[in-house]
Amino acid sequence: MSGEARQPVTGMLLPAADDEDAAAFWRWCAAGELRVQQCAACGALRFPPRPLCPHCRAFDHDWARLSGRGTVWSWVVAHPPLLAAYAEQAPYNVVVVTSDDDPAIRFVGNIVESPGDRLDHVDPHRIAIGDPVEVVFEPVEDGLALPRWRRRTT
Amino acid sequence: MDEPLLIRDRTAIVGVGHTEYAKSIDRSEKRLALEAILAALADAGIAPYEVDGLSSYTLETTDETEIARNLGLGDLTWFSQVGYGGGAGCGVVGQAAMAVATGQCRVAVAWRSRKRGAASARPWAGVAERVKGNHQWTRPFGLLRPVDEIAMLTRRYMHDHGATRPQLGAVAVTVRRHANRNPDAMMHAKTLTLEQYLDARWVSEPLCLFDNCLESDGAAAVVITGTDRARDLPGPPVLIHGFAQAVPRQHQVMTNYFCDDPLLGPSHACASLLWRHAAFGPGDVDVAQLYDAFSPLVPLSLEGYGFCGRGEGASFGEGDRLAFDGPGRIGGGLPVNTSGGGMSEAYLHGFNLIVEGVRQMRGTSRSQVPGATTCLVTSGEGVPTSALLLRSDDR
Numbered sequence: 001m002s003g004e005a006r007q008p009v010t011g012m013l014l015p016a017a018d019d020e021d022a023a024a025f026w027r028w029c030a031a032g033e034l035r036v037q038q039c040a041a042c043g044a045l046r047f048p049p050r051p052l053c054p055h056c057r058a059f060d061h062d063w064a065r066l067s068g069r070g071t072v073w074s075w076v077v078a079h080p081p082l083l084a085a086y087a088e089q090a091p092y093n094v095v096v097v098t099s100d101d102d103p104a105i106r107f108v109g110n111i112v113e114s115p116g117d118r119l120d121h122v123d124p125h126r127i128a129i130g131d132p133v134e135v136v137f138e139p140v141e142d143g144l145a146l147p148r149w150r151r152r153t154t
Numbered sequence: 155m156d157e158p159l160l161i162r163d164r165t166a167i168v169g170v171g172h173t174e175y176a177k178s179i180d181r182s183e184k185r186l187a188l189e190a191i192l193a194a195l196a197d198a199g200i201a202p203y204e205v206d207g208l209s210s211y212t213l214e215t216t217d218e219t220e221i222a223r224n225l226g227l228g229d230l231t232w233f234s235q236v237g238y239g240g241g242a243g244c245g246v247v248g249q250a251a252m253a254v255a256t257g258q259c260r261v262a263v264a265w266r267s268r269k270r271g272a273a274s275a276r277p278w279a280g281v282a283e284r285v286k287g288n289h290q291w292t293r294p295f296g297l298l299r300p301v302d303e304i305a306m307l308t309r310r311y312m313h314d315h316g317a318t319r320p321q322l323g324a325v326a327v328t329v330r331r332h333a334n335r336n337p338d339a340m341m342h343a344k345t346l347t348l349e350q351y352l353d354a355r356w357v358s359e360p361l362c363l364f365d366n367c368l369e370s371d372g373a374a375a376v377v378i379t380g381t382d383r384a385r386d387l388p389g390p391p392v393l394i395h396g397f398a399q400a401v402p403r404q405h406q407v408m409t410n411y412f413c414d415d416p417l418l419g420p421s422h423a424c425a426s427l428l429w430r431h432a433a434f435g436p437g438d439v440d441v442a443q444l445y446d447a448f449s450p451l452v453p454l455s456l457e458g459y460g461f462c463g464r465g466e467g468a469s470f471g472e473g474d475r476l477a478f479d480g481p482g483r484i485g486g487g488l489p490v491n492t493s494g495g496g497m498s499e500a501y502l503h504g505f506n507l508i509v510e511g512v513r514q515m516r517g518t519s520r521s522q523v524p525g526a527t528t529c530l531v532t533s534g535e536g537v538p539t540s541a542l543l544l545r546s547d548d549r
Contacts, residue, residue, distance in 0.1 A: 011283070012283075012294070013283060013284070013285045013293045013294045013298075014283060014284055014285065014294055015284070015285055015290035015291075015294055016284040016285055016286040016287075016290055017290070018284075018286045018287065018290070022290060047412060048288060048291050048406075048412060054404065073310060073411070074306050074307070074309045074310035074313070074411075075306075075309060076297070076302055076305040076306050076309060076358050076359055076360070077356065077358065077359035078296055078297075078298070078299075078302055078358050079355070079356045079357055079358065079359070082296075082298055082299070083298060086296045086298060089296075091356070091359075092296055094295050094296050094297045094302065094306070096306055096310075096411050104412075104413070104414055105412075106411050106412055107291075108291055108292045108295050108297055108409070108411065109295050110295050110296065119296055124359075129309070129310065129313045146294060146295070148295075
């Protein structure tokens with residue numbers, strides 16, 4: 001499902017992966033797996049990544065693989081003024097997806113048909129809260145892929 | 155356990171001042187800050203050398219030493235800054251009140267000076283191609299601006315509670331009507347109808363142009379001192395009855411999507427402390443200045459501060475219940491943002507809301523709520539926030 005790494009539209013923003021916890025999340029995305037931290041002591045999942053479990057205060061954690069299935073929690077359609085690389089693709093959708101594995105885990109992303117689609121590929125007004133989606137990974141450079149979402153029927 | 159020492163009514167706002175508000179002002183942020191503070195001190199009847207405390211936003215570009223040596227202030231014995239952009243405003247004033255109430259200073263000045271051209275004025279615009287920290291979970295996907303972040307919460311709120319665009323439009327239209335009565339407001343001469351609101355261009359669906367605050371240059375300042383001193387000054391003191399700040403549990407600034415209940419905003423936690431320390435409740439509030447960087451923050455704040463139940467904030471504004479000349483407190487309404495607020499007077503990260511709260515308590519607003527003696531002022535919903543309860547002095 002993840003094709004050749006495409007050149008992202010010039011000027012699009014990429015994650016800095018600026019600490020070890022964030023870097024691990026992005027490394028798993030590059031490997032085509034959606035994983036979040038799971039506390040080694042109490043088993044709670046957490047995202048965005050951080051060093052300490054807020055439930056039991058344990059530092060030790062694993063990276064638990066999620067099913068990659070979720071539902072649309074909310075969505076917007078962004079219109080200019082925007083950074084140039086995004087304005088060129090506007091209007092486009094941005095969604096928040098709730099993981100089907102744990103309703104406390106949510107991700108921000110975009111609905112696409114295939115990884116590598118422009119952000120305006122899908123008609124945003126066909127998106128609805130509750131839509132079932134699944135993760136797809138879009139390689140954007142060596143060692144970095146962004147999770148995006150496509151509709152699923154089951 | 156000892157009872158806590160409450161700041162209730164122990165300090166007062168005794169002076170307010172502001173520059174003109176405009177899209178572009180040709181003077182520096184430092185100069186604007188100095189002008190606003192001078193105006194506030196003149197309004198208070200207090201000499202600059204008496205000021206020994208300074209309070210501001212971390213967004214501020216002019217530090218305390220620059221303010222003090224320009225104005226010829228005396229020795230400063232207390233100074234502080236509050237973070238989180240538009241969440242800071244009431245905290246800036248409330249922390250100054252705490253400092254005065256505990257004797258750390260006698261006369262404190264709090265201010266906000268902003269130029270939209272300055273990088274600090276639009277922290278979200280300072281983006282690099284690599285996005286650090288919490289922004290890396292949202293901005294690469296095109297959720298770039300504060301309006302996008304709040305639009306995401308708004309869509310879900312509308313879905314959960316059946317809120318409508320005309321209900322959000324009622325907020326924009328009402329505060330615009332207030333601005334039309336306020337010669338200092340940037341939108342003084344521009345009317346807004348619900349039809350114009352509904353026809354406006356999108357910015358981030360479901361939010362349109364008129365759901366957004368203004369972009370403004372300008373500065374405003376207030377002077378805080380002890381209530382005893384305040385009663386000896388020429389003007390009527392406006393008592394700081396209550397003050398609270400809050401970072402709710404598991405909160406993420408602006409993009410609060412990663413918790414159990416993203417729509418349970420910071421105002422709920424802030425209101426809890428505010429009302430616990432107050433001698434009156436939401437039903438006794440005559441007028442409110444609610445932080446309105448975006449129109450949906452008004453219904454969310456109405457809910458958070460207890461004027462209606464969760465999900466009822468959008469319909470609360472129907473029937474002109476937010477208007478200065480609407481049904482008012484007795485009629486089940488609450489006049490809000492009587493100067494035009496951030497959406498139609500000026501956007502100074504909420505500081506002009508505090509100035510208008512003082513005017514209402516002095517009886518000098520251009521859209522005065524008759525007989526108003528209590529006013530709630532709030533700061534940014536969606537970020538670590540703060541709130542003030544003001545009341546007129548009944549002595």
